[in-house]
Amino acid sequence: MKKKIVSVLLAAAMVATMAFGCGNSETASSGSAAAGDDSGEMTDIVVAQMCFSPLDASATDAVEEAINKITEEKINVHVDIQWFDATTYATQIPMMIQADEKLDVMMTTPVPGVAYSSFMAQGQLMDIADLLDEYGQDAVDAVGKLDKAFATKGGIYGLPTNRVLSNGEYVLMRKDVLDELGLTEKAENLTTWSELEEIYKAVAENTDYAPVGNGDAEGSIVNVYPFNNGSDKFADNFGYDGLGDTNYMVSVDEETDTVESVFASEDAAAAYERSNTWYNEDLVYKDAASSQEYGDSLIKNGVAFSYIGMNDGEDFLTTKSAACGTELVAAKICDGVIGTTTATKFAYAVPITATEPEAAVKYLNLLYTDSDINNTLAWGVEGRDWEEVDGVATYPDGVTADTVTYHTADFLTANALITLPWDGAGSDAREKEAASNEAAEISKYMGFCFDAANVEAEMTACFNVKKQYDNGLKAGSSDYATLYPEFIDKLEAAGMDKVIAEYQTQLDTWLAENK
Numbered sequence: 234m235k236k237k238i239v240s241v242l243l244a245a246a247m248v249a250t251m252a253f254g255c256g257n258s259e260t261a262s263s264g265s266a267a268a269g270d271d272s273g274e275m276t277d278i279v280v281a282q283m284c285f286s287p288l289d290a291s292a293t294d295a296v297e298e299a300i301n302k303i304t305e306e307k308i309n310v311h312v313d314i315q316w317f318d319a320t321t322y323a324t325q326i327p328m329m330i331q332a333d334e335k336l337d338v339m340m341t342t343p344v345p346g347v348a349y350s351s352f353m354a355q356g357q358l359m360d361i362a363d364l365l366d367e368y369g370q371d372a373v374d375a376v377g378k379l380d381k382a383f384a385t386k387g388g389i390y391g392l393p394t395n396r397v398l399s400n401g402e403y404v405l406m407r408k409d410v411l412d413e414l415g416l417t418e419k420a421e422n423l424t425t426w427s428e429l430e431e432i433y434k435a436v437a438e439n440t441d442y443a444p445v446g447n448g449d450a451e452g453s454i455v456n457v458y459p460f461n462n463g464s465d466k467f468a469d470n471f472g473y474d475g476l477g478d479t480n481y482m483v484s485v486d487e488e489t490d491t492v493e494s495v496f497a498s499e500d501a502a503a504a505y506e507r508s509n510t511w512y513n514e515d516l517v518y519k520d521a522a523s524s525q526e527y528g529d530s531l532i533k534n535g536v537a538f539s540y541i542g543m544n545d546g547e548d549f550l551t552t553k554s555a556a557c558g559t560e561l562v563a564a565k566i567c568d569g570v571i572g573t574t575t576a577t578k579f580a581y582a583v584p585i586t587a588t589e590p591e592a593a594v595k596y597l598n599l600l601y602t603d604s605d606i607n608n609t610l611a612w613g614v615e616g617r618d619w620e621e622v623d624g625v626a627t628y629p630d631g632v633t634a635d636t637v638t639y640h641t642a643d644f645l646t647a648n649a650l651i652t653l654p655w656d657g658a659g660s661d662a663r664e665k666e667a668a669s670n671e672a673a674e675i676s677k678y679m680g681f682c683f684d685a686a687n688v689e690a691e692m693t694a695c696f697n698v699k700k701q702y703d704n705g706l707k708a709g710s711s712d713y714a715t716l717y718p719e720f721i722d723k724l725e726a727a728g729m730d731k732v733i734a735e736y737q738t739q740l741d742t743w744l745a746e747n748k
Contacts, residue, residue, distance in 0.1 A: 463500025512709030624660025
């Protein structure tokens with residue numbers, strides 16, 4: 234039912250526009266001056282960049298200066314980079330666009346409200362097809378066949394990032410705690426949720442850590458999108474294709490081509506029930522449903538022992554350990570499906586507020602082709618935050634994960650595949666990542682794009698119901714026996730069946746046209 238990826242670049246290129254609307258947007262004015270070195274004058278652009286946790290000027294000024302040394306010399310463009318942690322990004326970027334503030338380049342993310350689909354539904358992205366032809370050909374070459382990536386109605390509205398797409402689901406745990414409890418070997422060889430629960434009970438009895446924290450802003454403990462974690466055996470859990478829906482409400486069964494509600498299956502119910510059981514046994518971070526922090530931040534801040542997340546590359550464990558400020562142990566739960574949602578998870582785009590779109594695309598061209606910019610965005614200032622040793626990036630002498638001034642992650646850059654791997658991954662990590670993508674399987678629905686025009690009201694109503702119930706159920710803090718049936722009933726009343734039917738009709742048509 235699936236097909237092999239031909240190459241990492243083809244996988245990045247085979248991205249379709251996301252669900253919840255695939256609208257068109259008008260190209261904004263490029264401003265009175267020509268971009269960059271075409272005019273001989275320096276052009277200023279504003280770039281919104283997402284990072285893990287809040288960063289102040291003492292951390293970012295030198296990073297921005299290092300990047301500007303490259304951009305000013307190569308394309309005559311000065312870049313004002315504004316860093317936002319995930320929570321702030323989700324609130325500030327839509328506000329900036331709505332207020333028509335200057336913003337020339339931004340990231341789209343998996344976070345609802347700042348996902349590619351959300352921006353497209355609001356008509357907030359610029360068609361950059363012509364600009365890519367003139368100023369961004371190197372970036373086009375880097376990601377492959379862009380006629381199939383972020384393309385709709387004759388335009389191109391973004392660039393997929395080059396990164397590992399063959400994601401799997403893992404439980405990430407503090408190694409120091411496991412070592413102290415004598416549970417490291419057990420953790421490395423987990424095969425069931427019941428075995429993991431035994432570790433969590435030991436952590437609860439012997440430490441002050443919450444055994445498990447929410448892995449995302451949705452309060453996820455066991456039920457992590459896009460994975461089905463209803464079975465106790467990890468081997469029976471699986472990833473699914475969310476058909477590009479970053480409202481996280483639909484999935485599809487690849488055996489039957491049947492669109493389903495993410496929430497209503499027996500497996501979903503089992504995962505919700507497990508979360509509630511764990512919460513009642515004091516194994517879950519009590520603020521998981523409403524926490525503004527999750528995953529890496531909860532571990533780094535000494536709140537949680539573990540969380541459920543995905544791998545971000547060949548060196549993901551090293552990267553995650555650095556982000557958490559402590560060495561981690563990872564146990565694999567299951568493989569993911571490389572579908573539309575996965576492929577469009579992170580991207581760069583030019584919003585309609587851009588006053589200098591030509592310079593913006595020139596900057597994108599460097600982002601996708603210049604390893605120095607990617608290294609700087611990921612690891613910070615060379616010599617201060619990192620240095621290259623034997624083909625990998627590592628901390629300089631005297632610098633540690635606790636004292637480093639700036640350090641994020643390579644998957645938040647435009648092209649992780651030309652970024653130095655972090656120490657521990659090996660100098661051949663990028664070659665392995667490319668090979669992993671080549672060997673991975675992708676969903677047969679890659680390229681499907683949902684048009685929400687006929688069910689916008691129902692999708693909004695269902696999403697509002699989701700917001701009311703889902704976080705608490707995922708975090709286990711809501712009473713499963715009472716509130717889960719109520720959740721499903723309210724989804725049905727809000728029109729979930731109509732949404733599923735519309736998805737099914739469009740998917741059937743797409744399948745018939747793409748046999």
